[in-house]
Amino acid sequence: MANIAKRPNGRWRARYRDDAGKEHARHFDRKIDAQRWLDEVSASQLTGQYVDPRAGRVTFRAYGEQWRQAKPHRPTTAVKAEQHLRVHAYPAFGDMPLARIRRSDVQSWVTGMEKSGMQPSTVRTTFNTIRAAFRAAVEDRVIAASPCQGVSLPDVPRRKVVPLTVDQVRALAEGMPDRYQALVILGAGTGLRPGELFGLQVRHVDFFKRQLRVEQQVQQTKGGGTRVCPPKTKESERVVPLPDVVVHALVGHLKAFPAGPDDFLFQDPAGGPVVATRLMDGAWRPARKSAGLPKVTMHQLRHTYASLLIAAGESVKVVSERLGHTNAAMTLNVYSHLFPDSEGKTRRAIDGAFEPKIIKAADSVRTDDAR
Structure with a gap:
């Protein structure tokens, strides 16, 4: 039920009741403005887009914490989301009611991060977290529209991937402790992500068919723990063919470090799956230095795999499938400069x-x- 009435002071009061029976009212100098407001409310109720005006009074900090804790983030993503909110977003507009945050507020915040010297890619990832929180607020009918719409972001300069050469991969493998030498060959010979490498169990390797199945990954948690979880995306679940060089390396590894079907293929010296930080500090960095290589990460083994497939003439589609990319466009975005010129x-x-x-x-x- 809605109505408009003229007040003794000459202003017009428009009021209505929502589906919960709560009354809402606003005052206007002109009757036409009061009617327009009621019409907008009625239209939003009919189309299912109605937002209770009182809902937007909750602060961004209060809603952000509720959203962050309820969102089923992966452990590493959860840590980043908490940091983005606590360090960057809350100081800017954490105490502001959601309904009062404007696009200009978010734009000023983004521009400020860029001017402070933050890398464009970091600005974008931080913004994406805040945008996700506002999108959830819209879906929860807390606010009618997200203030992140139309915000301009800094351009991220595209950096060309520089794969490790085969000789560099061999030097890295030779510099690693015995228990991790085959891990380097496996990374460069299959293109698996580090977490996927750590998540491999013996049962995932089929030596007769010469292939392996990517079904899970291992992520590090706070305090140096680990967590077994699904691969990054649906496309990441895949079957990867094993070249002879990888098969030979894995056979030698299992002879030196026997393991049962449900055991992890590569294990931490203390037992259980590989702990990423312990591997990097105790094995990877010393091996990198002994090989005389600049700062490189395990992820670059994946780039080596991709570059070898491209050099051998594999199509974009095949390379994308082997890497577990969401689509071929992602593959081209990263490796387009490695494909031979076709003039x-x-x-x-x-x-x-x-x-x-x-x-x-x-x-x-x-x-x-x-x-």
Whole structure:
């Protein structure tokens, strides 16, 4: 039920009751403005887009904490989300009611982070966390629209991936402790992400079919613990063919470090799955230094795998599937500079289509000249 009434002071009061029976009212100088407001409310109720005006009074900090704790983030993502909110967003507008935060407030915040010297990629990831929180507030009908819409973000310069060479991979493997040497060969020979490598159990490797299944990954948690969880995306669950060099490395590894079907293929010296920070500090960095390499990460083994497939002439689709990318566009975005230039192929394609007619025309000209 809604109505408009003129007050003794000459202003117009528009009021209505929501689905819960709560009354809401606003005062206007003109009756037409009061009617327009009621019409907008009625339309939002009919289309299911109604937002209780009182809901937006909750502060961004209060809603952000509720959202963060309820969201089923992966452990590493949860840590980053908490940091983005606590360090960057809450100091800027944590105590402001959600409904009072404007696009200009968010834009000023983004611009301020950029001017402070924060890397463009970090600005974007921080913004994405806050945008997700506001999107949830819209879906919860706490606010009608997100103030993140239309915000301009800094451009992220594209850095060309520089894969490790085969000789560099061999040098790294030789510098690693015995229990991790095959891990380096496996990373460069299959393109698995570090967490996927750590999550491999013996049962995931089929030596007869010469392939392995990616079904899980291991992530590090606070305090140096680990957590077994699903792969990064649905496409990350995949079957990867094993080249001979990897098969030989794994056979040698299992002879030196026997393990049962449900045991992790590579284990921490104290037992259980590999702990990433302990591996990096105790094995990877010393091996990198002994190999005389600049600062490189395990993820670059994945780039080596991709570059070798591309050099061998594999299609974008195949490379994407082997890497477990969401789509081929992602693969091209990262590795487009590694694909061979096709200028010659382009010329041959066009010449092949026009050549018969060109030759025929040339022969005709020569015949006419002879006459």
